[in-house]
Amino acid sequence: MVPLSWYLIFAAALFSIGMFGVLSRRNAIAILLGVELMLNAVNINLAAFWRYGNVLHMAGQVFAVIVFAVAAAEVAVGLALVISVYRRRNTVIADEIDLMKW
Amino acid sequence: MSFWNDPLKVAADWLLGIFTGWGMPVPAANILIGFLGVLILISILMVLDIGLVWVERKVVARFQDRIGPNRLGPFGLIQPFADIIKLMIKEDTTPGGADKVVYNIAPMLSMMSVLILWAVVPLAPTILGVDLNIGVLYIIAAGAIGTLSIIMGGWSSNNKYALIGAFRQVAVMISFEIPMLATLLIPTILAGSMGTAAIIERQDVWYVLLSPLGALIFLVAAIAELGRAPFDLAEGESELVSGYNIEYSGMKFGMFYAGELLHAFTFGGFWAILFFGGYRFLGLEQVSPFLAIAVILFKAFIGYWLIMWVRYTLLRIRIDHMLAFNWKFLTPLAFTLIIVTALMHALLSGTPAWLYLAGMFLSNILVAWSALEIARSYSRREREKVDGKKAVEVGH
Amino acid sequence: MTGEQIIFLVVAFVTLFAGLMVVTARNLVHAALWLVAALFGVAVTYALLHANFLAVVQVVVYIGAIAILFIFAVMLTRKDMRDQGPQMNKNWWLGAALAVLTFGGLYLMLQGWSGMSRTAAVYPSGFDAVAELGNELVSPAGYVLPFEVASVLLVAALVGAVYVAFNRK
């Protein structure tokens, strides 16, 4: 039997990798890839707590399902923003998108 | 005698006895037996696939008023084996500039996405790979891997035709996945379960009688998902030569080709499982599991034959027409059908069986009829708009 | 070490490796394909946890839809996809340090928690988690409001995304 700690450490590692991607990639699409990893790490935790808590209470799975919806919405809007910026300014490099910076 | 009633269990028990006799722990032995069973099933499927090559060529020839393969062996039966040998000893070229790893993985994933579908196909009451309680969604999940293999193959070939073909194919596949998902909801609602085994068990009346429209939409979406004519625009020979697999040769092309044939047959099988009672036919499945297997394979073959019939009769549809047909007609229709089915199911459950059947059937016919009427009046208005414009231009 | 533990370790290792490749690959299509591998690993993790519905939905939604959307987006923004130039910004070491710190902090926090070594009860046979999930999602005592709001959220995302990216003016 796998102890709960393994799942949690695995999720923490995946979360950190995703965070590294978000913080250090230049390409806006690559940043969104990192965000996906972070959301998945959260979902592993939710599923693990559902399984290791009371299986008959579905709260963990319900939350995970809602996270799926949030992830889909995030990707849809995020990528639409990237493409919109690309069409106007011809770049997807996050550093160069600095219209709102002063 | 018991072997003929439950061959899988008898064989598994016999093997389990042997393996544990060798001092193997029971779970490991079970997994080994499962592995052997899967290996045998998939080997049979591959042999069946070779047979399908012959069937496809023979049937297309008949549809086109030709004879088809007739030189090698009786009725050209040895032809597919000659094809295989030819694919085996052909040089396997890789285009320069191709992404080698992705290029080589794609055909394997394509074949795998078809083979794993058989995990949830119940062949007889006792012969079933895995009874997952999400069996219906598993079909879509396997399809997702197939979609991925197409985009990988198209992108890694470093060929414009391949990439454009892959994009078109993927656009069609994902679009038609929505009506397919929607029609998969209908057997789920009627059976109250997503498991394929449970859907067959509870199918005392073929679901095609309860939802003829659902069965039809599923077939259309399945043909699009398979990328066969009239939805084979990735192949558009005149523009794209062969689509995403243009650069593949030898066995790797063979994997795409064989995967497509087996996929068509598999979807014939799923059509039978979801709407035509699977292995059930007049109680034959109670007599012997082998009869049940024969029944489901026969039904799957009928579905496959229908898909071939459509393929070799209809013309290819243009991509904009196809996507418009999906998003503006099929998807709204499928969602309307779910709403109607759910409502009728809730209202009529508890009423006599004949009333339930009649209500379901008539509501389906009504939805189909009104959808056709709306489409007809819409197209008439569009036509009048165009004609009116022309009349004005002529008047000038 | 039981079979399940070995499977978990293999899956976790592959997933983390794929995750690392996602954030370091130079070619963005490769990054997206590595993301598919990582997401598939997460789906296997759900399967190990007996969360059948989550496992299939992970494959259907993430691999079948989100990964495809990513690949399409990469193809559309082609000018920046040449593999030249640095793929990391100049503060990448700060990001790396923060990531390591986060992982270390989470790890230490978890070490101090008593529920860490908990093992799961035997999965009740005959318990249909999917039906129970359906019950929870639509029963008024359950999560009916989040369920409906999720639908509103998705439609809002659709409207917003279509408007932002492709407003024809």
Next chain:
Amino acid sequence: MNPWVFVGLFFLVGLIIPLGAIGVAWILGPKKPNPIKQTTYECGIETVGDSWVQFKAQYYIFALVFLIFDVETVFLFPWAVKLGALGLFAVIEGIIFILILVAGLVYTWRKGMLEWA
């Protein structure tokens, strides 16, 4: 035992068999590459540039609409499983869910985003 073990076996064998077939073909087939043979096949015309041509934005729109509908339809499956036992109230909730979804489709349609041109 976890039923997914056997699904895993299907994945494993499903990979081994095509791998075996391609491997045998690789062993049996000749291997004589040359630059002409490895050129990209474009109907005999010399290839210009790489394959990364500009794509229609419409592909992205359809993928976007698909993503939203995919997620929402998948959510309906647990509802459909439990439908028989829950009665009319749950049916109406599901219908509201579908109608919100259809509203999104109608919006995209009216905005002219479902046109290919």
